[in-house]
Amino acid sequence: MSSTIPAMSARQMSLDLPIVSASRLVKVYGSDETMVRALDEVDVAFQTGSFTAIMGPSGSGKSTLMHCLTGLDRATSGQIWLAGNRLDSLDDTDLTKLRRDEIGFIFQSFNLLPTHTAKENILLPLNLAGRRADKQLFNQLVDSLGLTKRLNHLPSQMSGGEQQRVAVARALVSQPKVIFADEPTGALDSKNSTRLLEYLRDASTLRGQTIIMVTHDATAASFADRALVLADGHIIDDIADPAHHLTAATVRTWDTSRAPGVPEVMVPEVQTTTLSQLAQATGTPATSPARAYSPVGAYDPNQGAL
Ligand SMILES: Nc1ncnc2c1ncn2[C@@H]1O[C@H](COP(=O)(O)OP(=O)(O)OP(=O)(O)O)[C@@H](O)[C@H]1O
Numbered sequence: 001m002s003s004t005i006p007a008m009s010a011r012q013m014s015l016d017l018p019i020v021s022a023s024r025l026v027k028v029y030g031s032d033e034t035m036v037r038a039l040d041e042v043d044v045a046f047q048t049g050s051f052t053a054i055m056g057p058s059g060s061g062k063s064t065l066m067h068c069l070t071g072l073d074r075a076t077s078g079q080i081w082l083a084g085n086r087l088d089s090l091d092d093t094d095l096t097k098l099r100r101d102e103i104g105f106i107f108q109s110f111n112l113l114p115t116h117t118a119k120e121n122i123l124l125p126l127n128l129a130g131r132r133a134d135k136q137l138f139n140q141l142v143d144s145l146g147l148t149k150r151l152n153h154l155p156s157q158m159s160g161g162e163q164q165r166v167a168v169a170r171a172l173v174s175q176p177k178v179i180f181a182d183e184p185t186g187a188l189d190s191k192n193s194t195r196l197l198e199y200l201r202d203a204s205t206l207r208g209q210t211i212i213m214v215t216h217d218a219t220a221a222s223f224a225d226r227a228l229v230l231a232d233g234h235i236i237d238d239i240a241d242p243a244h245h246l247t248a249a250t251v252r253t254w255d256t257s258r259a260p261g262v263p264e265v266m267v268p269e270v271q272t273t274t275l276s277q278l279a280q281a282t283g284t285p286a287t288s289p290a291r292a293y294s295p296v297g298a299y300d301p302n303q304g305a306l
């Protein structure tokens with residue numbers, strides 16, 4: 001008699017191994033009286049295909065955690081593993097390559113190039129890496145993010161929400177294994193916010209991508225399957241199924257310092273960035289065709305990825 005092993009879904013199997021993890025992670029900024037211990041012995045692991053919300057009051061270390069986990073910022077001590085690589089064993093070139101190949105990062109402050117249109121910004125990291133975008137995915141992405149009619153606009157000609165969606169498309173178009181998103185809905189209205197969160201949830205459940213998303217918003221966190229709560233550089237709670245176990249009232253209690261009437265979701269200052277900063281942040285090694293894109297004004301996206 002033959003025995004049948006129950007079929008496991010790809011998601012179940014992939015959930016066995018953490019794709020991102022950190023052990024005793026410490027990040028200290030400054031020294032003496034200006035010293036801030038932004039992360040204090042943090043142990044954390046994220047399974048492949050999971051969708052985690054990182055929550056906690058302003059200044060609790062959420063962005064610092066994201067920046068350290070991606071190698072954008074070097075940790076003071078502790079160990080970090082990302083897609084099978086120990087980050088502190090990699091030199092800058094390998095680290096940059098790892099970021100380029102495995103990670104999409106949606107920055108809290110968007111980091112768009114002011115001289116580039118929406119389309120150019122979205123495709124820039126792929127072009128810098130000498131890769132082509134999947135045309136169907138690109139069209140689907142800009143359509144689902146409501147950007148189709150804004151592709152030829154410069155950041156200065158777009159609203160904050162539109163710029164945020166461009167930053168989202170830029171992070172997703174390369175189909176990275178892990179998507180780090182720092183307040184990705186901070187500047188979005190509820191309709192666009194819901195669309196983006198559904199997209200991220202599908203990326204996790206249907207495509208096995210791992211999502212690590214900072215949010216102050218209980219509704220946004222309800223799309224995730226786990227919420228980690230940071231306070232003063234420590235993880236103080238790990239909540240399974242936040243849709244059922246987290247309320248807006250609970251979120252408010254974490255930030256007792258916030259004055260009455262100040263909104264829970266702070267829209268970040270919109271910042272732009274330079275080509276070299278973006279190239280570094282999105283993972284373009286020094287040896288890549290990135291150098292061919294100087295001067296920036298000569299860049300023609302139509303000769304690039306699409
Ligand atoms: N480059 C830096 N130099 C010095 N201190 C810093 C630096 N970046 C962050 N900090 C400090 O580290 C702590 C954690 O900052 P972080 O940006 O990670 O907070 P956060 O949880 O992301 O806050 P928010 O919700 O406001 O974005 C804060 O006290 C902050 O002032």
Ligand SMILES: [Mg+2]
Nearest residue numbers: 062063064108
């Ligand atoms: Mg932050």
